[in-house]
Amino acid sequence: MDININALESLATKSRARLIGQATGAIQRLLDDPLTEAEDRRRIERAVAHHGGVEGAAREAAYSWFNRLTALRYMDAVGVSGTHMVVTPTGASSEPECLSQARVGAFDPRVDRAPAGPDADGRPGVAQRVGRLLFENRDVEAYVVLLSAYFDLWHPLIPDMFPAGDHWTNLVPPSDLLSASSVRADIVEGIAVGDSGGPGVEVIGWLYQFYIAERKQQINDAKVKITSKELAPVTQLFTPHWIVRYLVENTVGAQWLRAHPGSPLRDRFDYLVAPVPGQEDQGMGIGDPKDFRVIDPACGSGHMLTYAFDVLWQMYVEAGYPKRRIAAAILDNNLFGAEIDARAVQLASFALMMKAVEHDPGFLERKLREQDRKAAAAGPGAGQQGAGRPRITHVHSVVVEDLSPAEIAQAVRGAFGSEDSERASVGLEVNRVIEDLRNADTFGSLIRVPAGTAEVFEAVARSIEEGRRDVQLGSADAQQWREAAGICRVLEDSRYTTMVANPPYLVSKKFGDGLKEYARQSYPDSRQDLATMFMQHALTFTRKRAAIGTLTLNSWMLTSSFERFRIRLLKNASIQSIAMLGRGLAGIQLDFCATVFWNSFPRSDRTIRFITASEPATSPSDPIRIQRLQEAAQNPKSSDNIEVTYSRITRMPRSAFLYSISDQILEGFKTPLTEVARPRQGLATADNERFLRLWFEVSSSRSYLSATSRENAEASGARWFPYNKGGSFRKWWGNQDYLINWENDGKEVWDFRPRSVVRNPDCYFKPCVSWSNVSSGSPSFRFYNESFIFSHVGQALFPDEEHQNIVMSFVNSTVVTKILGAIAPGTHFEVGQIKTLPWIKPENFDPTPIERLIEIFRDDWDARETSWDFQRPPYLLGDSFLLEELFAAWYERSVSTAREAQRLESENNRFWAGVYGLEGEVEIDVPLSRVSLTYNPRFAFAPSKDAERGEEEYRWLHYQRSAKELVSWLIGVIMGRYSLDARGLVLAGQGSALDDFQARVPTASFMPDADGIIPITDSLFHDNADLRLADALSTLLGADSLGQNLDFLARCLAVKPASSGADFQPPRPVVDSRAALLKYMKSGFLKDHEQAYSNRPVYWMFSSPKGAFKALMYLHRYTPDTVGHVLTEYAFEVVAKLTDQIQAIDRHLPDMGGAERTRALGKREKLSAQLHDVQGYIDSTLYPLSQRRIVLDLDDGVRVNRLKLAYGMREELDDLASPALDVRSTDLTWMRKEERKGNIWWSTQK
Secondary structure, eight states: OOOHHHHHHHHHHHHHHHHHHHHHHHHHHHHTTSSOOOHHHHHHHHHHHHSSHHHHHHHHHHHHHHHHHHHHHHHHHHTTSSOOOOOOOOOOOOHHHHHEEETTTTTTTTTTTOOSSOOTTOOHHHHHHHHHHHHHHHHHHHHHHHHHHHHHHHHTTTTTTSSSTTTGGGGSTTTTSSSSSSHHHHHHSSSSOTTSSSSTTHHHHHHHHHTTHHHHHHHHTTTTTTTTHHHHHHHHOOOHHHHHHHHHHIIIIHHHHOTTOOOOOGGGOTOOOOOOOTTOSSSSSOOOOOGGGEEETOOOHHHHHHHHHHHHHHHHHHHHHHHHHHHHHHHIIIEEEEEEHHHHHHHHHHHHHHHHHHHHHHHHHHHHHHHHHHHHHHHHTOOOOSSSSSOEEEEOOOOOOOOOOOHHHHHHHHHHSOOOHHHHHHHHHOOOOHHHHHTHHHGGGGGOOOOOOOHHHHHHHHHHHTTOOOGGGSOOOHHHHHHHHHHHHBBBOEEEEEEHHHHOHHHHHHHBBBHHHHHHHHOOOTTHHHHHHHHHHHHHHHEEEEEEEEEETHHHHHHGGGGGHHHHHHOOOOOEEEEEEEGGGGGGSSSSEEEEESSSSSOOOOOEEEEEOOTTTTTHHHHHHHHHHHHHHTTTTTTTTEEHHHHHHHSGGGGGGOTOOOHHHHHHTTSSEEEEEEEEEOBBBBBBHHHEEGGGSSSGGOOOOOOOSSSHHHHTTTTTEEOOOOOSSEEEEEEEOEEEEHHHHHEEEEEHTTSSSSOGGGTTSOOEEEESSBOOOSEEEEEEEETOOEEESEEEEEEOOHHHHHHHHTTTTHHHHHHHHHHSSSSBBBBHHHSSSSSOOOOOOOOHHHHHHHHHHHHHHHHHSSSSOOOOOOGGGGGGOOOOOOOOOOHHHHHHHHHHHHHHHHHHHHHHHHTTTTTTSSSOOOOGGGOOOTTOHHTTTTTTTOOOOHHHHHHHHHHHHHHHHHHHHHHHHHHHHBTBBBSSSSSTTOOOOOOHHHHHOOOOOOOSSSSSSSEEESSSSSTHHHHHHHHHHHHHHOOOOHHHHHHHHHHHTTTOOOTTTTTOOOOOSSSSHHHHHHHHHTHHHHHHHHHHTTTTTTTEEEEEEEOOEEEEEEEEGGOHHHHHHIIIIIIHHHHHHHHHHHHHHHHHHGGOEEEEEEEEHHHHHHHHHHHHHHHIIOOOOOIHHHHHOOOOOGGGGHHHHHHHHHHOTTSOOOOOOOSSSSOOOOHHHHHHHHHTTTTTSSSOOO
């Protein structure tokens, strides 16, 4: 039946939180309750100690109960849980059927038995205990007894899932097991039975992935190094069924078909890839299904193995085996799993057992009868677990002591009866394996175990039992050695005919120290990622000519850091096929591939079949991928099949698997781009908050934006210099907004080493072509002049002056986009990839179009007030005095300019496609929505995927942007940041005053606000925001057009984009434009300002808790007197005016009646609430703040300074309880974290 993935995600996520909370409470109650039985207390205390505290034990109990309830629901759904359903109700009742039946004395006979054995002490059977508890209305306890009996029943067959009835977790069941809204009830509803029967067993895997998703996100957000505690949740990823089929059919299936070419199974394998015609088959054929040894070394919930079970079942049937014996044969002989996560071990074991039941409904019943016979039998072997159980091994740390040479020799003789050279070689590795097993919870299946090691450890265990070994050397007993032997047995080299895996993905930079060192020593060629380490290990893990199938990210195929691994793989493996799957699997936006290869030395002329189920960096739906993959697998002539020889790959740069590049490009790799431009990685500060500022945060007098060299920069005496930090997708020019503290030639940055990394300083303050090394899509390159230092994420090419334009032209072409899509498939474009770009110098090149593109994009960048070269709003060009006409003309110019850039970019693509002979292989025409101009409406307001906008909507959204920018600029005019009569910045230094403005603009047509404070109230002041904005607009465009302009401005601010599926509706004319403008200033302006200024605003809002008082200040005009001025000139005045209004109402109330009186009372109540809000703000915040006279240092940046002022931060005083300004809570959290780390780099005030 179809699986509702969203429902399962919701179920698992909610269940985890509820179960952990319930388990935490239950554990704590047992520990706190003096009446808790002594043995129960000891069991709980041991569990708490073992799991590192109550929280760890609660997580263990929670997932254990979730797994068990899930498993029992699945067994109920497929009809194998017993006489009665165990967690599922019947009819209208919400009570589990087994409990309902117990109420009338009906029990499953398999669980209604008295405890047996010497410890039974005559205790009553299940029926008696349950009956007594039900009689006493202790229903939940009765149900837990029933569940424990079922756990005991299934424990011998599925011990990983169902612990014995006396397991400590049974002491802390969910408290609401019988509630209609319990997790149990949710699980029953979530794992539904459809018309086509019970759910597929993969539902277990989906639930597991979603259950741990929150924990995985927490670890990723923490950005910690990954140790054994985090490794399992952070690397789990459930494999979609169609990928499982691809891997299993091309490994297990291909091995069978090699020995049985006429097998009817061939027609069932929809994903089987046909061999390349004429190529020698170097894989293993397996004729008898009992000879398969299939391992998934990181099996998770067992999805690979359950499908392998399906395939093997058909093989056994085809081979003529009796069906009653097949399930046990598969579990005994064929399928093996290893996993470091105990939770996943539970689920994988259960899933395989359920798969056996799916094919053989009587399997479990027979196993139970067999178990009963063994339990009843006398003598050796009684009660031992029988065959026919899943062989899933929990790889965990085992501590046993090193062995002396004599002990090793004794153990080898005990294991093999002799000590020949082959057996002695096993002994040489014993202590190394012992050392690795101590960290098996981290190293997992990557531990190399020579064949025969398990027998050696078993021999040690026998020696201890027989008293033939000096156990004083350590504390390990025979059981621990047997535990180690069990892990070694599944990990021994050369044991398996087949390996299928979705190994964990974890890049080396996230490794903890132990794992990093182990990878360096044991897997030096593949240590960059766990997944590639598993791929390398597969060549020793499996037998010669074994089949191996893996699902991994495709970074190993292309990036330079995996070059040694690729060379190793090409020398030691015969790769059959690689399916390129694109992005978006399990929501991960990285490119995946599925690789099938044989463990055999390849011939030099071997050919690999690459199958394109998705283009790189795209995320098609699974049905699209499935269709393409199946068609390509079944049709060798499909255009999605590309065949590439080993010899061709070895000719590619760094042996990268560039399967789709043309001969022309391959030839071009002989001459790399480094012939004309040197790629370099730049400076990494290691603490951007300390060293970087957005240019508008700091004083203009402390910034130098036009340095021509390091010497010139140092001689300037300035502190802040332009810094290229990469940024979002934008071509040709832009992303110039950061400054770096490079005072005294960067002394503070140099002194911050080794944390900071100052790379290639000889390239600082030199013109370059730069790009952002992180991108979610296509790369974009920009020109930077000689004023910049460049960073490690804003990496750069340094062509000589002759080649600047031609290099810019080339790298911004779709030819480079295509090549980088092949050699850099992830989200990073590193120096190592850029420098290998193939360079073919064109015979002729005209730089004029590129110069024009740079000019267009520079003008576009400088049209925003957040550019340091901004002069005046672009829509003020022309003779009109009407905003509607000015905005319309600006829109038309924006569209026209975007279309010109579109034409020039398309021509550039066509030029380079011709140079590289790729006219039919790369995109030539650039969509208007990809022309990365700020004021290109199709780019700026591009709709979400599958949505569309019409011309009218684009126009009005552009108008709205212009309106918001106009309000922002006019606020700047009112504050003195800008002037109607001067271009660019005016007041932008620390503590700027009116005298500074008049010195710059001696005959201003509009004077800034006298105190740099703009109240935003209901027109209580002459300099209220709406009044001053109207004055400024009147001065700018004339008093005669003011009303019309205010109406149009208010209408533009009211634009709303079309909602999904609805047509766009232009904004209606506004009845009261001044009121609309005031409303925007109160509720919308600050949000828009923060967004435009990247959360580093220069205008700050004083605001009372309920917003009855608001006043805007300008950072660069702030002085320690500013708060006092806000208090005395504005806040006190608001209190006085509100009081006057209330008193006026009170005077007239006696004369009022009816509706008039009701309205007056309502207004009075509103005014009283506002008065209370403002007065409280004054008393608790604004007055105490004014007394502290906070000093700001613009060099500290907005994030710190705004917090200082908002909370009145002084060393000798506690911070204010509530902030005086609108601030982001995340900023305060960040500051407190830095303070705890002792990383206080900002100035403090005493």
